[in-house]
Amino acid sequence: MTDTFTLDTDIALIGCGRLGSALVEGWLATPGFKADRLKIIEQYETSATDQAKAAGATINPSPEQMKGVGILVLAIKPAVWREALQPFADVIPEDAVVASVMAGVRLDDIRKAVGGRPVARLMPTTAVAQRQGVAGLYSPDQKARDVATALFEGMADVVPLEAEDLLDPATGVAGSAPAFVYAFIQALARAGEAEGLKPDAAVRLARGALRSAAAGVSGGQSLEDAIERIASKGGTTRAGLDALEVDGGAARAATAAVSAAVAKARDLSR
Numbered sequence: 001m002t003d004t005f006t007l008d009t010d011i012a013l014i015g016c017g018r019l020g021s022a023l024v025e026g027w028l029a030t031p032g033f034k035a036d037r038l039k040i041i042e043q044y045e046t047s048a049t050d051q052a053k054a055a056g057a058t059i060n061p062s063p064e065q066m067k068g069v070g071i072l073v074l075a076i077k078p079a080v081w082r083e084a085l086q087p088f089a090d091v092i093p094e095d096a097v098v099a100s101v102m103a104g105v106r107l108d109d110i111r112k113a114v115g116g117r118p119v120a121r122l123m124p125t126t127a128v129a130q131r132q133g134v135a136g137l138y139s140p141d142q143k144a145r146d147v148a149t150a151l152f153e154g155m156a157d158v159v160p161l162e163a164e165d166l167l168d169p170a171t172g173v174a175g176s177a178p179a180f181v182y183a184f185i186q187a188l189a190r191a192g193e194a195e196g197l198k199p200d201a202a203v204r205l206a207r208g209a210l211r212s213a214a215a216g217v218s219g220g221q222s223l224e225d226a227i228e229r230i231a232s233k234g235g236t237t238r239a240g241l242d243a244l245e246v247d248g249g250a251a252r253a254a255t256a257a258v259s260a261a262v263a264k265a266r267d268l269s270r
């Protein structure tokens, strides 16, 4: 990750919903990002479009205003991407890069829709909003990889992938996975309630556990070391970990969630 925003070009974003808003918040929070170079295409007013507009961004630009765009980001739903992109496919410069964060939409299909312009695909998490995201990146094109990396590296750890198909497991392990982790934390809170905690206390403690777990690896510590630091020999953590491992329970749940996400991503790409 980098401390400052280094990409020196106009940026256009189509779709400012949940992920698009997170991207906008992340860019606006990155030192050196020039909001007056951001153009957002979105059919509704959102708090992110308002925030971006107040900072100097253009909302729903004219074709003329798209002429200096060096990168066009697609953050719409897979079902509507062709109609959302169509009005802009020909107005952006011939050498503009197109970056898609959509799950399951194939790079070749996007490249054809934008007249062969270089395309990168990324799979980020919504924590880009807090500049603490991660994003898998694939592109066969060096320029697209470089421009997309520069666009995301102020708000995400950009992880290069060697093949497009690897974006599907990246969706399961990163893009969707924060929701899987929240589901586990919710289950922990319910288990605490079953052991006698009041609901409020159970949720506060479980959320605190999530914060503590994230803080414990924020310096890049290995997951194994982080586990060992908490699991005293013969103690409560080891007892809990052993229970999680009975019949491969934790691994089975993770495998089921990732496989289902991968299967859905493959399904979307058909």
Ligand SMILES: NC(=O)C1=CN([C@@H]2O[C@H](COP(=O)(O)OP(=O)(O)OC[C@H]3O[C@@H](n4cnc5c(N)ncnc54)[C@H](O)[C@@H]3O)[C@@H](O)[C@H]2O)C=CC1
Pocket (backbone or CB within 6 Å): 014, 015, 016, 017, 018, 019, 020, 041, 042, 043, 044, 075, 076, 077, 078, 080, 083, 084, 085, 101, 102, 103, 123, 124, 125, 126, 175, 176
């Ligand atoms: N939500 C997440 O955590 C992540 C989402 N993604 C990908 O991001 C993409 C967007 O997902 P979300 O943000 O969750 O969906 P969303 O439904 O919250 O946002 C999509 C936005 O696109 C806008 N839109 C639709 N048609 C439009 C058009 N013709 N012109 C302009 N704007 C238009 C909608 O008004 C909406 O605000 C999806 O392809 C998804 O696979 C990827 C990683 C994480």
Ligand SMILES: O=C(O)[C@@H]1CCC=N1
Pocket (backbone or CB within 6 Å): 103, 171, 175, 176
């Ligand atoms: O649920 C979805 O389809 C999107 C892609 C990854 C996270 N959210």
